[in-house]
Amino acid sequence: MYSDHITAFLDEKTLLVFGCGEWNKHEVEKVEFSTGLTDKKGKESYEGDILAYIGLDGRNLNLVVKWSERDATFLFDGVRTDYAITGEVSGSIYENPELINS
Numbered sequence: 001m002y003s004d005h006i007t008a009f010l011d012e013k014t015l016l017v018f019g020c021g022e023w024n025k026h027e028v029e030k031v032e033f034s035t036g037l038t039d040k041k042g043k044e045s046y047e048g049d050i051l052a053y054i055g056l057d058g059r060n061l062n063l064v065v066k067w068s069e070r071d072a073t074f075l076f077d078g079v080r081t082d083y084a085i086t087g088e089v090s091g092s093i094y095e096n097p098e099l100i101n102s
Contacts, residue, residue, distance in 0.1 A: 013027055014026070014027060015027075032046040032047055032048055032092075033046060033047045033067070034046050034047075035047070035065060035074040037074075039051065039087060039088045039089045040086055040087065040088055041088055043088075043089045045065055045074075045089050046065065046092070047065050047066065047067055047074065048064070048065060048092050048093045048094060049064075049065045049089050049091070049092050049093075050062050050063070050064055050065075050089070050090050050091045050092060050093060050096060050099045050100065051063045051064075051065065051076050051087040051088065051089055051090065052087050052088045052089075052090040053076070053086070053087030053088075054087070061077075062090065062099050062100060063076035063077040063087065064076065064077055064093055064100060
């Protein structure tokens, strides 16, 4: 099955969408990339999300989802996603920046 829409980024903040025989330009503030993983409650996690996680020492941590160019994967503040995903998405750096230091 083929989609009747084509999307392409013109630059960091401009998305082009081809549909119904014409191109439409959309300005975007931020692009959130999915990690392809879900948290312990089944919520999909995205770059910029904050994950509430209990560390091995029992401390409550808020880890930020970040893309690592070096490792070519998403990390939660340096922790590989396949280990950290047992936590729960509690917000994002865009909507809940106060959670980052708590």
